[in-house]
Amino acid sequence: MNTKKKEILHVEGLSISFRQYTHGWQQRTITPIKALNINVRAGEVHAVIGASGSGKSLLAHAILGILPANSQCNGYIFYKGQLLTEQRKETLRGRKIAFVPQSVNYLDPLMKVGRQISLGLNGNKKLQANKLLKAYGLTKIDGQKYPYELSGGMLRRVLFATSVREGIELIIADEPTPGIHQEALQAVLKELRLLADNGAAVMMITHDIKSALTIGDRVTVMREGTAIETSSVSAFSGEGNKLQHPYTKMLWLSIPENQFINCQEDQPWL
Amino acid sequence: MALVAENISVGYQRKQPLLKEVSFSLESGQVKGLYGESGCGKSTLGKVLANMLKPWSGSLTIDGQNFAQNIYQPVQLIYQHPEKALNPRWTMERSLQEGFIPDKDLLSKFGIRDEWLTRYPAEISGGEMQRFCIVRALGEKTKYLIADEMTTMLDAITQAKIWQETLAICKERNIGLLVISHEMALLRRLCNKIINMEELKKCSL
Amino acid sequence: MFNNHRKKLVFNIIGTALILGTLIVLGIFLSDESLISSFANKNLTPSWQHPFGTDWMGRDMLVRTIKGLRISLSVGFIGAFLGAGLATILGIIAGIGSNKVDEFIVWLVDLFMGLPHLIFIILISFMVGGGVKGVVLGVGLTHWPILTRLVRNEVRNIRHSEYIAISRNLGKSNFFIVRKHLLPHLLPQIIVGFLLLFPHAIIHEAAITFLGFGLSVQTPSIGLILSEAVKYISIGKWWLAVFPGLLLVIVIKSFDDIGEECRILANPFSANE
Numbered sequence: 001m002n003t004k005k006k007e008i009l010h011v012e013g014l015s016i017s018f019r020q021y022t023h024g025w026q027q028r029t030i031t032p033i034k035a036l037n038i039n040v041r042a043g044e045v046h047a048v049i050g051a052s053g054s055g056k057s058l059l060a061h062a063i064l065g066i067l068p069a070n071s072q073c074n075g076y077i078f079y080k081g082q083l084l085t086e087q088r089k090e091t092l093r094g095r096k097i098a099f100v101p102q103s104v105n106y107l108d109p110l111m112k113v114g115r116q117i118s119l120g121l122n123g124n125k126k127l128q129a130n131k132l133l134k135a136y137g138l139t140k141i142d143g144q145k146y147p148y149e150l151s152g153g154m155l156r157r158v159l160f161a162t163s164v165r166e167g168i169e170l171i172i173a174d175e176p177t178p179g180i181h182q183e184a185l186q187a188v189l190k191e192l193r194l195l196a197d198n199g200a201a202v203m204m205i206t207h208d209i210k211s212a213l214t215i216g217d218r219v220t221v222m223r224e225g226t227a228i229e230t231s232s233v234s235a236f237s238g239e240g241n242k243l244q245h246p247y248t249k250m251l252w253l254s255i256p257e258n259q260f261i262n263c264q265e266d267q268p269w270l
Numbered sequence: 271m272a273l274v275a276e277n278i279s280v281g282y283q284r285k286q287p288l289l290k291e292v293s294f295s296l297e298s299g300q301v302k303g304l305y306g307e308s309g310c311g312k313s314t315l316g317k318v319l320a321n322m323l324k325p326w327s328g329s330l331t332i333d334g335q336n337f338a339q340n341i342y343q344p345v346q347l348i349y350q351h352p353e354k355a356l357n358p359r360w361t362m363e364r365s366l367q368e369g370f371i372p373d374k375d376l377l378s379k380f381g382i383r384d385e386w387l388t389r390y391p392a393e394i395s396g397g398e399m400q401r402f403c404i405v406r407a408l409g410e411k412t413k414y415l416i417a418d419e420m421t422t423m424l425d426a427i428t429q430a431k432i433w434q435e436t437l438a439i440c441k442e443r444n445i446g447l448l449v450i451s452h453e454m455a456l457l458r459r460l461c462n463k464i465i466n467m468e469e470l471k472k473c474s475l
Numbered sequence: 476m477f478n479n480h481r482k483k484l485v486f487n488i489i490g491t492a493l494i495l496g497t498l499i500v501l502g503i504f505l506s507d508e509s510l511i512s513s514f515a516n517k518n519l520t521p522s523w524q525h526p527f528g529t530d531w532m533g534r535d536m537l538v539r540t541i542k543g544l545r546i547s548l549s550v551g552f553i554g555a556f557l558g559a560g561l562a563t564i565l566g567i568i569a570g571i572g573s574n575k576v577d578e579f580i581v582w583l584v585d586l587f588m589g590l591p592h593l594i595f596i597i598l599i600s601f602m603v604g605g606g607v608k609g610v611v612l613g614v615g616l617t618h619w620p621i622l623t624r625l626v627r628n629e630v631r632n633i634r635h636s637e638y639i640a641i642s643r644n645l646g647k648s649n650f651f652i653v654r655k656h657l658l659p660h661l662l663p664q665i666i667v668g669f670l671l672l673f674p675h676a677i678i679h680e681a682a683i684t685f686l687g688f689g690l691s692v693q694t695p696s697i698g699l700i701l702s703e704a705v706k707y708i709s710i711g712k713w714w715l716a717v718f719p720g721l722l723l724v725i726v727i728k729s730f731d732d733i734g735e736e737c738r739i740l741a742n743p744f745s746a747n748e
Contacts (some may be wrong), residue, residue, distance in 0.1 A: 021481055051425035052396040152308065178422070181307045207425055210455075247427075254426040256455040261434040269381025270427055322640050342646040354637040359659055365638075369645030406645070 114143025153184025306467030502545030557615025570630025
């Protein structure tokens with residue numbers, strides 16, 4: 001195991017706050033991400049686990065530079081050792097950094113799937129699109145269909161094909177697992193693992209611990225906007241004694257495969 | 271005492287039934303599981319059982335009777351996405367008390383804090399919202415509870431705690447509980463009996 | 476304070492509303508003294524004593540204009556209210572009704588959308604004998620389609636929401652659901668629709684009165700003032716038409732602005748910027 005993998009993404013002290021209107025014209029500032037530190041190395045699958053509302057998706061949006069207008073960002077994001085400015089985000093997005101979104105609604109319902117894959121490609125678009133289709137187990141005929149004609153699992157693979165292509169160094173997959181068949185789920189996970197094995201840095205955002213542990217190398221647990229622990233996947237075993245933070249340990253023990261309710265006996269609501 | 275659905279046929283597109291003459295029953299005090307992959311029709315069956323989706327054909331009876339209108343229904347359904355099950359313009363307190371006024375004891379069992387009552391859905395987390403939805407569904411008249419992927423979007427700790435309290439209440443009140451999920455491990459921990467949706471659909475042919 | 480865009484919008488709305496309100500109040504309370512015919516004062520050009528000049532009967536134009544404005548606004552208000560009310564009812568019926576009912580109402584909307592407003596307002600007004608009744612009915616019965624479609628779409632959107640289904644399951648009647656879930660959701664849209672309808676109503680009233688199919692001399696709205704003033708323009712009495720016309724345009728623009736600002740506030744997408 002190569003422990004000296006190169007760091008592709010390095011996030012330090014990231015804080016994201018939003019100004020929102022509450023009632024009438026009262027404004028308040030909410031800070032869903034506070035002082036977040038995380039890094040992703042080439043060749044690894046780094047899973048980011050957290051409850052919905054812990055700010056995981058915002059992390060992805062910050063790296064891609066697609067945060068909404070009323071947000072404010074503090075802290076540093078480094079890509080391959082260099083500061084990731086908004087300008088740099090724009091050049092890297094789509095070329096070196098790929099984003100596989102959570103929802104299949106990101107696909108244009110009025111455009112044939114094959115065409116959507118070919119968007120943004122250089123050179124012979126059709127040829128490359130067909131190559132990508134093949135790489136994800138889809139046929140040329142599938143490429144001629146519209147999103148509504150394909151199953152959930154196939155759509156997930158199309159999402160991959162539209163964003164992950166030659167030259168991608170960092171892949172951010174946002175909740176790639178919910179709502180699809182076991183088969184498609186395994187295919188997606190296998191795909192992410194393969195991409196990492198071929199040298200890309202993969203950041204997988206999910207609340208599904210089991211999937212994360214299947215293909216992950218390291219896991220970062222997020223809670224209320226900050227990373228409370230980063231550990232290797234091997235620590236998630238047995239009674240979770242190798243895990244440092246009590247929250248992480250409790251998370252591990254609470255899954256149905258482990259103690260589930262039995263460890264909740266006298267626990268207060270968190 | 272049971273919730274019985276017989277020969278249910280229903281679908282979302284004309285002439286394409288998702289469920290064809292499917293029969294299902296849920297007894298009082300039972301914890302039954304319904305397992306299936308997404309798209310197999312388990313949520314659809316759940317809605318039919320909750321009397322919230324009218325089937326094309328077939329019957330649904332509760333303890334031998336038909337369902338009455340305009341009353342707090344004896345079968346309550348909890349959705350997977352709590353933010354959709356709450357009116358975004360109503361305060362949590364108003365939504366909570368829409369069917370009946372829950373007592374403090376029930377609220378504390380689910381860890382619902384006073385300060386959340388004056389907030390709006392957009393201001394609280396998914397786990398907190400779901401707890402409100404569950405309490406709202408646990409009126410005196412509730413005899414059967416259908417949990418459709420109730421904790422799928424929640425983290426493991428919140429999931430375990432919610433099920434701990436839900437199971438306890440259902441046991442205490444002899445409520446028949448149907449757990450719909452695609453996670454076998456979860457169903458095995460919760461249910462006395464698990465039905466596989468695919469097999470259920472095959473049986474009816 | 477001005478970082479808060481919402482605050483700015485609200486202040487704008489209040490400011491404009493105050494100005495309009497003042498005009499209306501003035502219209503009610505200004506004495507009719509200046510409206511007594513005084514042939515010694517007839518056809519005076521604008522001066523300090525009579526900022527808007529006087530007309531052929533010696534009546535002060537400023538007072539006449541302000542009072543006329545009040546009448547235009549009242550008639551416009553009732554007409555817009557009728558239109559918005561009709562739209563709300565039809566929209567809700569189409570939204571919660573059966574598919575056949577919905578199809579029928581949508582067909583009606585499409586049918587009426589294509590009709591030229593002015594011609595039909597004139598027709599309706601003529602059929603009921605003109606006057607305030609004619610104008611109000613004319614405006615109300617021609618301006619409901621767009622808002623109806625909006626309301627119907629909104630209702631259709633939330634009709635199948637989970638929280639509505641649950642509300643029913645908790646024992647609530649359809650009446651409760653319409654009143655407590657649907658209407659609060661629709662209200663912002665309806666109010667905005669009404670506010671944007673108002674200027675239309677006023678302009679249409681002015682137009683058909685000008686053409687002779689609307690109000691009569693007993694109800695001297697701006698439209699009427701303008702139609703009377705036309706005869707005198709060719710002989711150089713420009714102030715009889717210009718000032719009332721200008722005030723009408725300013726008032727209508729103000730309502731339109733308020734309506735647009737309310738629309739921006741009410742839209743959850745643009746509301747947080």
